[in-house]
Amino acid sequence: MSELKIVDTGNELRLLGMDEASKLLGIQKSTLYDMTMRRAIPVVKIGRLNRFKLSDLEAFINQNRQEAQS
Structure with a gap:
């Protein structure tokens, strides 16, 4: 299966x-x-705020992906 790619147009x-x-x-x-x-x-x-890079979230999703068992 291919990896998830989230498209960010911004x-x-x-x-x-x-x-x-x-x-x-x-x-x-x-x-x-x-x-x-x-x-x-x-x-x-950023100070007390938590912010997330879109690319980091994409990588996290792909690293934790599990294939379906047949």
Whole structure:
């Protein structure tokens, strides 16, 4: 199977907030926050704010992908 490629038509360095990142991953914000605290997912800290690079989220999705068993 091919890897997931998320197309971002905006700026390459666009950072996503907690709301956008959690919606993209299909998880609750509290789960995403917990994952960032455990360093399971890359995060960019801007002061007290957590921001996520789209390319980091894409890589996280692809690294955690599991093939279906037949």
